[in-house]
Amino acid sequence: xxxxxxxxxxxxxxxxxxxxxxxxxxxxxxxxxxxxxxxxxxxxxxxxxxxxxxxxxxxxxxxxxxxxxxxxxxxxxxxxxxxxxxxxxxxxxxxxxxxxxxxxxxxxxxxxxxxxxxxxxxxxxxxxxxxxxxxxxxxxxxxxxxxxxxxxxxxxxxxxxxxxxxxxxxxxxxxxxxxxxxxxxxxxxxxxxxxxxxxxxxxxxxxxxxxxxxxxxxxxxxxxxxxxxxxxxxxxxxxxxxxxxxxxxxxxxxxxxxxxxxxxxxxxxxxxxxxxxxxxxxxxxxxxxxxxxxxxxxxxxxxxxxxxxxxxxxxxxxxxxxxxxxx
Amino acid sequence: xxxxxxxxxxxxxxxxxxxxxxxxxxxxxxxxxxxxxxxxxxxxxxxxxxxxxxxxxxxxxxxxxxxxxxxxxxxxxxxxxxxxxxxxxxxxxxxxxxxxxxxxxxxxxxxxxxxxxxxxxxxxxxxxxxxxxxxxxxxxxxxxxxxxxxxxxxxxxxxxxxxxxxxxxxxxxxxxxxxxxxxxxxxxxxxxxxxxxxxxxxxxxxxxxxxxxxxxxxxxxxxxxxxxxxxxxxxxxxxxxxxxxxxxxxxxxxxxxxxxxxxxxxxxxxxxxxxxxxxxxxxxxxxxxxxxxxxxxxxxxxxxxxxxxxxxxxxxxxxxxxxxxxx
DNA sequence: TTGAAAGCGCTAACAG
DNA sequence: CTGTTAGCGCTTTCAA
Numbered sequence: 001x002x003x004x005x006x007x008x009x010x011x012x013x014x015x016x017x018x019x020x021x022x023x024x025x026x027x028x029x030x031x032x033x034x035x036x037x038x039x040x041x042x043x044x045x046x047x048x049x050x051x052x053x054x055x056x057x058x059x060x061x062x063x064x065x066x067x068x069x070x071x072x073x074x075x076x077x078x079x080x081x082x083x084x085x086x087x088x089x090x091x092x093x094x095x096x097x098x099x100x101x102x103x104x105x106x107x108x109x110x111x112x113x114x115x116x117x118x119x120x121x122x123x124x125x126x127x128x129x130x131x132x133x134x135x136x137x138x139x140x141x142x143x144x145x146x147x148x149x150x151x152x153x154x155x156x157x158x159x160x161x162x163x164x165x166x167x168x169x170x171x172x173x174x175x176x177x178x179x180x181x182x183x184x185x186x187x188x189x190x191x192x193x194x195x196x197x198x199x200x201x202x203x204x205x206x207x208x209x210x211x212x213x214x215x216x217x218x219x220x221x222x223x224x225x226x227x228x229x230x231x232x233x234x235x236x237x238x239x240x241x242x243x244x245x246x247x248x249x250x251x252x253x254x255x256x257x258x259x260x261x262x263x264x265x266x267x268x269x270x271x272x273x274x275x276x277x278x279x280x281x282x283x284x285x286x287x288x289x290x291x292x293x294x295x296x297x298x299x300x301x302x303x304x305x306x307x308x309x310x311x312x313x314x315x316x317x318x319x320x321x322x323x324x325x326x327x
Numbered sequence: 328x329x330x331x332x333x334x335x336x337x338x339x340x341x342x343x344x345x346x347x348x349x350x351x352x353x354x355x356x357x358x359x360x361x362x363x364x365x366x367x368x369x370x371x372x373x374x375x376x377x378x379x380x381x382x383x384x385x386x387x388x389x390x391x392x393x394x395x396x397x398x399x400x401x402x403x404x405x406x407x408x409x410x411x412x413x414x415x416x417x418x419x420x421x422x423x424x425x426x427x428x429x430x431x432x433x434x435x436x437x438x439x440x441x442x443x444x445x446x447x448x449x450x451x452x453x454x455x456x457x458x459x460x461x462x463x464x465x466x467x468x469x470x471x472x473x474x475x476x477x478x479x480x481x482x483x484x485x486x487x488x489x490x491x492x493x494x495x496x497x498x499x500x501x502x503x504x505x506x507x508x509x510x511x512x513x514x515x516x517x518x519x520x521x522x523x524x525x526x527x528x529x530x531x532x533x534x535x536x537x538x539x540x541x542x543x544x545x546x547x548x549x550x551x552x553x554x555x556x557x558x559x560x561x562x563x564x565x566x567x568x569x570x571x572x573x574x575x576x577x578x579x580x581x582x583x584x585x586x587x588x589x590x591x592x593x594x595x596x597x598x599x600x601x602x603x604x605x606x607x608x609x610x611x612x613x614x615x616x617x618x619x620x621x622x623x624x625x626x627x628x629x630x631x632x633x634x635x636x637x638x639x640x641x642x643x644x645x646x647x648x649x650x651x652x653x654x
Numbered sequence: 655t656t657g658a659a660a661g662c663g664c665t666a667a668c669a670g
Numbered sequence: 671c672t673g674t675t676a677g678c679g680c681t682t683t684c685a686a
């Protein structure tokens with residue numbers, strides 16, 4: 001008991017005892033069992049983190065920022081990925097709950113009803129639940145803390161930005177990943193905005209598979225279909241920078257005149273597009289910042305016992321930044 | 328007790344009881360507490376994973392493969408990063424041991440003596456310890472399972488490849504990260520090989536900071552220093568593709584004639600270099616495969632109780648693949 | 655086939 | 671300031 005006390009608040013132990021203990025710790029190489037600790041105290045040191053794909057640069061950045069922030073609070077990340085499947089997500093949440101995590105972080109606001117119930121129950125029990133990389137549009141209720149942005153709005157911004165550059169026809173190349181809802185929302189926002197601007201708009205869908213390649217193929221198919229029609233200044237938005245990079249390379253191969261007759265606008269500011277010949281314009285999102293903000297929220301939430309579980313979850317909004325390159 | 332039994336081997340419970348239990352599970356939304364389970368059984372479901380930086384694409388890929396593989400075995404990843412600091416690594420290992428992990432995965436074979444002792448003790452107690460992304464050279468003893476490759480050898484391969492392409496002067500741009508030992512080993516291997524081929528060789532060091540930018544600056548400085556000397560066909564190897572990308576862009580700006588007078592060879596096959604104008608040649612490593620192999624090793628090791636703890640740890644070698652682009 | 659008893663390693667609460 | 675007691679939620683073992 002005294003050792004336990006020494007480890008969490010050394011000042012509450014007598015000088016001599018402290019010295020003894022410290023020596024014993026050295027000699028035995030003791031390290032406290034965190035699982036036993038959590039079990040006894042009811043406070044877990046683990047934060048459950050669920051992302052669609054660890055290897056995607058935006059989520060990797062987010063994990064980096066999140067991990068760094070949590071470390072400061074003495075928390076650890078248990079990470080798993082869903083492969084953009086809500087069914088997988090439910091499974092993950094279910095087993096993650098077995099760790100009695102101090103907090104749960106997941107990507108996006110779309111979940112299966114069963115998942116939603118599990119999460120609400122967890123939150124009821126006092127476990128903070130955070131949805132990152134997304135945000136419910138104004139007027140839509142959200143049960144959990146959100147750190148992200150409104151994808152439909154970002155899609156609209158993309159359309160508007162292209163329109164302002166003078167492109168008269170707009171196209172959005174959507175993700176081939178069926179359950180990448182955030183991409184689809186950007187598409188909807190893009191198309192709605194185009195319509196409200198009175199511009200002709202088209203919704204392309206990349207096929208599933210390696211996205212750079214699919215982006216190229218989808219672009220080529222679209223380009224071929226345009227055929228000999230007189231070229232109209234066309235602005236194309238993309239679900240992400242991988243698709244956009246593939247399209248950019250293909251467009252160069254097809255000798256499209258950019259930016260005069262054709263303007264491409266990606267999303268995410270992935271490293272892959274950053275140094276492309278000609279420059280890929282994109283919407284930059286600070287993924288690491290999302291992770292940091294999430295860690296800060298969790299740390300604060302866990303320390304401030306004053307915060308009631310019934311407090312309204314809020315939204316932390318990260319503004320995407322438009323990067324024009326090669327223009 | 329019967330519920331516990333039902334959950335791990337339903338067939339050892341009577342039909343009726345099983346039905347009852349299942350209903351109760353549904354109604355209550357019960358999920359077993361993994362921490363309590365580990366504590367009681369002495370078997371943890373957590374695997375501790377320590378990488379230099381979660382956001383680096385090669386490690387992100389590795390985590391992706393590792394996570395997918397471990398999931399099949401019902402294991403979870405607790406992930407932390409060291410920022411390429413051995414001191415941090417020691418800290419991480421120490422706290423990770425508190426999870427009584429089923430296995431420990433860390434990056435590289437270089438550790439502080441204290442870390443090494445902790446790991447050996449853990450292995451002694453039956454916890455598999457795996458070093459990824461590295462391999463002790465032949466003749467050097469290694470205490471732990473290794474999944475990776477000999478970096479000095481890869482450095483030598485890079486030098487040889489450039490030499491075979493006809494470059495008469497060789498340069499290696501090393502990482503500015505002090506404790507990126509694997510990069511430094513590649514440098515050493517590169518330079519040693521160059522010497523043994525009788526070629527002039529130079530060792531550059533990028534500064535710390537954003538690697539693409541530093542790569543460009545370091546290249547520019549080197550180029551300026553070359554001055555008006557008559558151009559010799561020069562092959563340059565890089566610690567990684569980020570530095571190489573920066574150098575490639577700079578070389579294009581400086582109108583170096585590539586590949587005729589200058590050949591660049593990166594390392595890692597990061598996405599960022601994959602679609603560069605002109606094409607960045609590189610050594611491709613399958614990071615995801617390293618993660619998969621690691622997961623397979625751990626799963627197998629945990630299931631085969633037959634394997635004695637005194638078994639010699641082996642080495643799983645992944646061959647890098649040379650990718651010439653833009654030649 | 656089921657359940658009772660004991661204990662994993664720790665911490666909360668209280669007594670000295 | 672230190673130590674005792676009880677118990678976190680589960681599994682192991684053994685008895686019924």
